[in-house]
Amino acid sequence: MLVPLSVRNALLAQETEEVEIALVTITHAALAAPIRVSSDATVRLSTDPLRYGTLSNGLEYEFILMSALVPDDQKGAPPQTALVLDNVDARLVEVIQSFSSPPAEAMIEIVMASAPDFVIQRFRRLQIVRASFDESQVTLSLSREPYLSEPHGTRMTKQLCPGLHGIPNA
Amino acid sequence: MAYPRWPAELPQRSWQEGFSRTFGDSRLRSEMSTGPAKLRRRTTLAPTPVNMSFLLEWSQLARLERFWIEDTASGVSPFYIPDHIYDDVPMMTEGGVGVETDAGVPILIAADWLVRFTSAPTHEPLGIRWRVSFGIEVMP
Numbered sequence: 240m241l242v243p244l245s246v247r248n249a250l251l252a253q254e255t256e257e258v259e260i261a262l263v264t265i266t267h268a269a270l271a272a273p274i275r276v277s278s279d280a281t282v283r284l285s286t287d288p289l290r291y292g293t294l295s296n297g298l299e300y301e302f303i304l305m306s307a308l309v310p311d312d313q314k315g316a317p318p319q320t321a322l323v324l325d326n327v328d329a330r331l332v333e334v335i336q337s338f339s340s341p342p343a344e345a346m347i348e349i350v351m352a353s354a355p356d357f358v359i360q361r362f363r364r365l366q367i368v369r370a371s372f373d374e375s376q377v378t379l380s381l382s383r384e385p386y387l388s389e390p391h392g393t394r395m396t397k398q399l400c401p402g403l404h405g406i407p408n409a
Numbered sequence: 410m411a412y413p414r415w416p417a418e419l420p421q422r423s424w425q426e427g428f429s430r431t432f433g434d435s436r437l438r439s440e441m442s443t444g445p446a447k448l449r450r451r452t453t454l455a456p457t458p459v460n461m462s463f464l465l466e467w468s469q470l471a472r473l474e475r476f477w478i479e480d481t482a483s484g485v486s487p488f489y490i491p492d493h494i495y496d497d498v499p500m501m502t503e504g505g506v507g508v509e510t511d512a513g514v515p516i517l518i519a520a521d522w523l524v525r526f527t528s529a530p531t532h533e534p535l536g537i538r539w540r541v542s543f544g545i546e547v548m549p
Binding site for chain 2: 249252253254255256257258279280281282283286287289291352
């Protein structure tokens, strides 16, 4: 995973003024417009109603209480991550329970608050595969489609793959 | 929906006693097992906590109660209150000279805070009046 030098410097520094932000874009066929949320209150988007968020590439990402993990990189498994949102509104659970169609797609972008237009890392085509909740938190599990566990499509018969069956020089 | 203003019937400035303001703190401090801790910013914006106290008449206390229950919907809605640090302060040049209009009238700074209650107003009797104190946070 390639992390730019400026970001690495900020992560390792004794003190840093850099704020790492996770921008999440959730798209679904049933949504009229994508949901865009940010993990940081970078600017005041509007005063009335009072809204905070991040402006990145001309798009508004609403600030919500969120913790996001960088997608992992395990052998033989698609990258997985989880978004943990504070369950501040009962409607969140209603929305989560209402999904019956194909899973919503999510994209996570990591930016720095000092340069919100410059995307450091982008994780695309993540699908919301599982959503769990309790009275204080909503956890959305994101994963890519597990291409590695797809069936190959042909059967490994003796005729097709003799080497697999110990038949030499077939 | 416009946010309410601090009622004109109430004093527009807090008592000196009981007023305090703390800078907004958005830092994340990570303690190391030895040596100095590491510091970084957790978020960009942070509200500024302010404590205020007022000396109110009976009628003013009733007005405050209505402000709490109705205008701010039991203390959840943000509201405007005069900036207690910079409002009504003469504007100065770098050299500390007051800026004036052509007629020689000093130009004053007009500033408001957009705030929310962080603690509900506590009121205790003080003679025939009420001492009211509460905490607010100035929204960034």
